[in-house]
Amino acid sequence: MEEILKQANEGQKKAITHDEGPALVVAGAGTGKTRVITQRIAYLIQQGKAKPENILALTFTEKAAAEMEERVDVLLPYGYVDLWISTFHSFCDRILRDNALDIGLPNNYKLLDETQAWILVRKNLDLFNLDYYRPLGNPTKFIHALLKHFSRCKDEGILPEHYLAYAEEIKLNSGSKDFVKQMSLEGVDEAEELIKSEILRVGEVADAYHVYQQLLLDNEALDFADLLIYTLKLFKERPLIKKRYQNQFKYILVDEFQDTNFIQSELVKEVAAPKNNLMVVGDDDQSIYRFRGSSIENIMQFKDFFPEAKEIVLTDNYRSTQEILDLSYKFIKQNNPHRLEASLNISKQLKSHLDKKGIIEHLHFDNNGNEADGVVQRIIDMKNNHSDLTWSDFAILVRANDSAEYFVSKLDEFKVPYQFLALRGLYSKSVVVDVINFFRLLDNYHEGSAVYRVLQFDCFGLDQLQVVKIIHHAGRKSISLYDALTRVNTVPGVNDETITKIRNVVVLINKYTQMVKSKKISEILVTFMHESGYVKLLAKANTKAARESLRYLDQFLKKVQAFETAEAENSLKDFMSVLKMEMDAGNSGGIKFNPEEGPDMVRVMSIHMAKGLEFKYVFLVNLVDRKFPTDKRSEAIVIPDALLREKLPIGDYHLEEERRLFYVAATRAKEGLFFTSANDYGGAREKKLSRFLLELGYEKKDLIKSEQEKVVVNQNKSFIDQLVVPKSFSFSTLSMYQKCPFQFYCAKILKIPTPGKAVFTFGNVIHRSLNEFVEQSVVMENVIQGNLFGPAESDRRIVLTLDQLYEIYEKNWLDDWYEDATQKKKYYKKGKGLLKAFYEDFVANKPNVAMLEQPFALKLNNYKIIGRIDRVDSVDGGVEIIDYKTGTPKDESKLTADDKQQLMLYQIAAEEVMGLKAVKLTFHYLENSQRVSFLGNDKQKEKLKEKWLDVINKIVSKEFLATPSSFVCDYCDYKDICPYRKI
Incomplete structure (x- = not known):
């Protein structure tokens, strides 16, 4: 003792x-x-x-x-x-x-993680009677939100029967004054409709929770919250x-x-x-x-x-110097009185047992590239000047893993050993993306993007300009890229060396396509990686990147082998189906870190991951407004207050939590704490300092200059220079470039073919149907009005019937790209509903249609922007420009500058090319016949022209650097082949 x-x-x-x-x-x-x-x-x-x-x-x-x-x-x-x-x-x-x-559970239950639960729901989605939380364009969109909501309910001890009872209760009490007050709808005109919608939504969630729990029981499974x-x-x-x-x-x-x-x-x-x-x-x-x-x-x-x-x-601290402890204590007291120190009347001021003076500095830079450069340079200088220091004495802490990219890139550039402790991302590693696309190719060798990715393998040694010629030839001849490979000798401009190499690739693809029918997936993977020379190239390189690639390849192979062992249905098609569902569920692949890399490395990690750890020197980076503290984000589906069992927190609990996170980061430091920030993180405006730095008394100071250039994605410049860019630009191409230049590069420069999407097929059908209906209506109306005995202007009427509109719809209907008969049926039904609402609106308003599908070509300096305007109506004082939208309606207050770009382009074209006076720009949301209108002023129009000119200049300059984000990548057609994607 x-x-x-x-x-x-x-x-x-x-x-x-x-x-x-x-x-x-x-x-x-x-x-x-x-x-x-x-x-x-x-x-x-x-x-x-x-x-x-x-x-x-x-x-x-x-x-x-x-x-x-x-x-x-x-x-x-x-x-x-x-x-x-x-x-x-x-x-x-x-x-x-x-x-x-x-308690009636099997004791041999399967325990499902988040991804496995998502897959279970996805496979049984038709059991859930979802409407509000199942948009047709993306039926799986809310699975994550629902599962997270169910998990939070379980954290609160809320069972499905509690939720169902609550849903029934609000249905019964919906007419009471208390309920109207509870929903903050007193005096609101649409209160009755909004209450009805909320009752349906809550009932849908309660039913879905009940179905989910029953689904788990039926499959003898529990999730972790269970x-x-x-x-x-x-x-x-x-x-x-x-x-x-x-x-x-x-x-x-x-x-x-x-x-x-x-x-x-x-x-x-x-x-x-x-x-x-x-x-x-x-x-x-x-x-x-x-x-x-x-x-x-x-x-x-x-x-x-x-x-x-x-x-x-x-309160006796054995980690940090007193200076670091005092600063941290001064900072966290901003959370008073919502702290134990205040409520229990105790002292939590920590006393250091280190007999050293701590370093605390704020370093400010002009941009995030230089911030990363400055941090890495400082680490190198300190290590070089103090022989007793090791790399593992340093940590770079980020608020979110996305912020680590520039720092990891700089550590790579300066050959500093580091470990980025993000325990996911295996599926986005280049070598794994290669394997996945090889598997996609074997599953269906007419997948254009997969074929393109395989043709990029270094082991095949193909000239990429020659590959582009083959891609463009496939597009001109309307054949698949694979078909173009099989007849590569007919492609103009392809040399003999490339023809020989392509034929070898085709032989290899055909061989493994046959092997898939009888061999295990793991055997296919290992054999191909060796026979193709892929592994040999990695082994020969003997670089850190090559060694990491071999390690990631081994981890992916183990995943394949685990799948083969666990699943009775374990064909390549089965594996790809499960893998796709995992990735759709947001699982980017777990990564196991290699202990043989040794402990002496700079650690890069999120603050959450750093909890419980300590380092001599900590760099807390990206301390600017909206990065740290972050904006408050409410849960996608919020638990009703009436169901909560715990006492709700008071005060600004999000800001207080962010402040505690900052405190945790600061108290990881033993001897040195460095706060870093920058003016420019790529947005339109200069960033403000984090309020947390201001609370500590820091202000912007002289910039720390860096000799290094901003880090950019490495591209083969000589190859890029030879590519041909478009001569004219549409709104969709400009918009695509603004989302991600690399997506533009794949779609518009390389022209890599991709599968279609049901939502685009549907939108195209609706637009064509409406255009034909309105055109016929205008023609027939003009015929009637041309008759001396026709109706007066005030008596103008629509002579086509709703049934005739449905006939037009039926004639224009396309069966392309729907997932299955059920989805096609739902879209078809939705389309009839949209057309009915449009017809009733059209009959009621009797618009004076002036133009339909009006083409234009707008000159912008030496460039040309082309497009078509859905509809132009004559109205008092000028014209109203209308664009149809089949998506979810937005309130005017929620329209962003990006949302308005398309209609403002049409406004500029109408005024400068057609000589019309636009008095109103309108998004006509077909779902509920809602119109959202606005008008661009001269300043906004000039600003937009400058923006487009900047985008076009970048395209002409062939700047195709990737700008990945989880949202953009999630909906990108090229995410399966992109080496820069974020899952």
Whole structure:
């Protein structure tokens, strides 16, 4: 016992030797909380107060649980039989495996992760009676949101029956004044319609939750949130089982209690009762996981549940210098009074045990490229000037993994060893993208984008200009790219060397297409990578990038082998189907880090991942407005307040959470803390400093100059220079370039063919049908008005009937690119609804149509922008320019400058080319006949021309650098072949 307590300070001793009853240990950053928990376990066992199996210690990660167990193992020289140190989920899984049958669950249930749950719902989507949350254009769009919502409900102890009861209750009370007030609709004209819509939406979510739970049970499966909620159900409904575990666990310890959610807190209380020998350890200032359901209120209200709980505050810090601790403390006090320090009237100011002076600096740069350069240069300089420093003494912490790209690129450039600790992204690694596209090609060798990607393999040694000639030839002849390869000798301008190489590639493709029918996927993969020379090239290169590629290839091979073992249906088509669903679910592929790379590397990671770690020098980067703190984002589907079990937080809880995240980042630093920021991160406006820097008293100062150029995606310049750019530009091409120049490059320069989409087929049919209907109506009306005995202008009427409009629709209907008969049927039905609404609106308003599908060519300096205007109506004072939209309606207030670009292009063309006076620009949303109108002023029009000119100049200059983002990449036709994509 003396050995255990010898090195503990007074606060730690109090926690370790606490006798019985509840205790709250408030453990500040770097105060040794893990030591307290492990030494308390050892103390209780050595003092004979409990056997190992009588102690339950709960934490949040397998890594933390393993570390605790190792430490306890060292402290207990004679070992132990059964030690319950685990995560909440592992604990509940262990309980349920032994007792599931007692609450009607199979004890051999499958445990589904987020991706597996998504796939289960996707495969059974027709079981869900979704309307509001199943848009036709993207029926899987809300699966993620629904699953996250169901998980949050389970975190709150809300079962499907609770949700269904609530949905029924609001339906019954919808006419009450209280309900109208609750929805903030007092005095709103459309209140009745909005309430009706909300009742339907809530009912749809409740039904979907019920269907999801039943689907899990039917498949003998649980998701991770189920582990907790079913264990609580077990304890509530089977008191004898609960009593058995209460008798077993005499002492309970919970690590990181500030990160527990409602259901975890309830579980702990159930097991701890009635003796309540419960010690929770945590720090409210380090509560940073609200986005995944944690509730800071659990630690804030612990004393409310257990008024007799002993308070122990640990403030002796063994990690950081006093300067870093003082700055962090000054900063986090901005969260008062919503802190334990204020509510419990305790002091949480940390005292350093390091006899050193800390470094704290703010470094400001002109752009993010130079910021990354400056950070890496500073790390190199410090390492070179201090022989005792290692690379692993440095960490670059980012608010979000997306922000790490420039820093990783610079570390690569300067040959600094680093480890980017993002535990996902395998499927976007270049070598894995290559393999996936090779598999796509074998599955269907008329997939143009897959063929193109395979032709880029270095092992084939193809001249890419020759490849472009073949692609363009395929487009001119309206044949697939693969067909063009099989008759490559007929393609003009392709030399003999390329013909020979292409023929070898075709032979290889045909060989493996046949092998797929009889060989395992893993065998196909390994054999091809060797026979093609792909692996040989990587091995010969012997660079860090090549070694990483081989490692990623090995990890993907293991995934393929695991699929072959686990699935009865394990053909290549089956594998690609599952892989596609994984990627659609947002799974970008887990990456395992190679311990053989050695520990001496700069660490680049998110702040969330850095929690629990420490480094001599920390660089906290991108400290500008809207990057840190981030904007508040509400959940896609919010749990109704009436169903919430926990007390709702008060104040600006998002800002307070962001502030706690900043505090966690700052307290990772031992001797040096560097804040960095820049003026330019690629947007239109100069960035403001983060409010957090301002709260600490920092202001912008002289820029730190960098000699390095901004990092750009490396492209083969000589190849790019020889490519031909378009001579004229449409709005769609300009818009595509603005989204991502590399997408433009693939579509408009290389002209890589891609499959069509149902939403575009449908939109095309609707536009053609409306145009034909309006054109015929105008012609017939003019005929009638040309008759001396025809109606007067005020009596103008529509002479085509709704049935005739439906006939036009039927004639224009296309069956192309629908996923299945069900989707086609739903689109067809939706189309009839849109046309009916349009017809009624058209009859009621009797528009004076002046032009339909009006083409134009607008000169802009030496360039030409071409397009067609859907419709131009004559109105008082000029013309109204109308563009039909089949998508979701937007309010005028929500239209962005980008949304308005197309109609403003039409306005400029109408005024400058056609000599018309535009008085109104209108988006006509067909879904509900809603019109949203505006008009561009002279300043806006000139600004738009400048923007288009800038875009065209970049295209002409052949600047095709990728600008990936999760949103753009998700809807990009080239995401499967793009090396820069984000999943």
